[in-house]
Amino acid sequence: MLNDSTPSRVSDKSRAKSLYFMTWRWHFYAGLFVIPFMLMLSLTGLVMLFDDEIEMARYQSILQVEPSDKMVSISEQLNQVKQAFPQHSVTQFVPAKESNLANRFSIQSPDGHSVFATVNPYTGEVLGTIDRSDSIYNLANDIHATLLIGDWGDYLIEVSASLGILLLVSGIYLWLPRDNASKAGFLMVRLNSGSRIMMRDLHANLGGALSIVLLFFLISGLAWTGVWGAKLVQAWNTFPTYYAYGAKPESVLTHASLNHGAEEEMPWNLEQTPMPHSEDKEAHDHSKMGHEQAQSNSSYSIDIDQLIVRAIQMGFEQYSLFFPKSETGVFTISANSMAGQVTDPRQDRTSHFDQYSGRLLVDVTWEDYSLFAKFMAAGTSLHQGDLSIWNKALNVFFCLAFIVISITGFVMWWIRRPSGSSKLGVPPRFQSTGVWKTGLVTLIVIAVAFPLAGLSIIAALLLDWLLFSRVERLRLAFR
Known part of the structure; x- marks a missing residue:
């Protein structure tokens, strides 16, 4: 009986070992690309917090x-x-x-x-x-968003953040205890077992314990990127213009035109929404106003002081007032978590007023946001550390922790790599029969959900098939 079950136990053990090293290889490949970006994002994030x-x-x-x-x-x-x-x-x-x-x-x-x-x-x-x-x-924000090289920097950061999710998922699989060896370092740091073991325990336990936090930072950050963010998620969660303006004419300018440079001053779900028009010019022709009245209004048809008093009566406390940029432009008063004027996202509000009559044209509040837009409004405050001193202190800790995770990952590879050879130190590959369905589904979900990550995964598979497994020098380096 015992002899009959032994081959099965050996087979299960061999398959488990194969899956472990397969996951480790994907974790290693993703880490090669992600670590420099994680260091950059964490360091620039620290600067922006202060x-x-x-x-x-x-x-x-x-x-x-x-x-x-x-x-x-x-x-x-x-x-x-x-x-x-x-x-x-x-x-x-x-x-x-x-x-x-x-x-x-x-x-x-x-x-x-x-x-x-x-x-x-x-x-x-x-x-x-x-x-x-x-x-x-x-x-710091320009580096954080585009590496100072525009759209290509944005794409590279989006790829790294997308692959960061693959890194996170594979890391959790490697972190969770399976046998006595992995249980020994679970939720503890072995200081007396050598530098590599200590680095491994720091890397695995910090990464595992903060996996949900890292996922939150990755998703909320990805929502600002140029492909997954702007083309997919943001586009589907933009405030509907037909609901806001009805049959009224809309400007060719969007709310993003109110931002100054790279500063994000408008709510995420309004950036792609067209601006409304001021329409009451004829009723408030400057030529029909007395000289003193025109002077008192500082070249605007409506009284700025009265407009601000009205905004305060509407509930605005800390806010930004944007002035019209053209004859059809509007006054915009905005208070939102993205710009840091409010810390409670439920107080988000953006109101547009006709520049000639002061008539309220559009009033967008938290209640008008979609579910994901509400997540972004709340997530932005958390992401930026705006909610409280404790939120800021925790974000400082998270940034430092992500830096430690990145550095320990690099140090582990440096210690483990074959010195004096051309080998990269890739985790070994073990043959296994069958398809690992869970791993395959995970890869497909990440590839479909995050297009640039999908293209990167496909590119890695093609390189492995066309070059790394066929060119002898590369095959030896990536063994």
């Missing part, structure tokens, strides 16, 4: 003010900015978050360059300017 502190250190002299009992009206502050920068157009007003900070007016030069003009809200004095393209946050 944006406010870095900016205050650089521009404290023109950001910090002495609070007073009386404040100058927003329209008068706007006039002061226009007098100080007569060749610039004002595109945005951002009120200070604290009573001891300056208000900001975003102004744009004739050549399209944008800077913040900071204004003392108690005196109306223009304190100075902050170059929006020169901030450390923008530099």
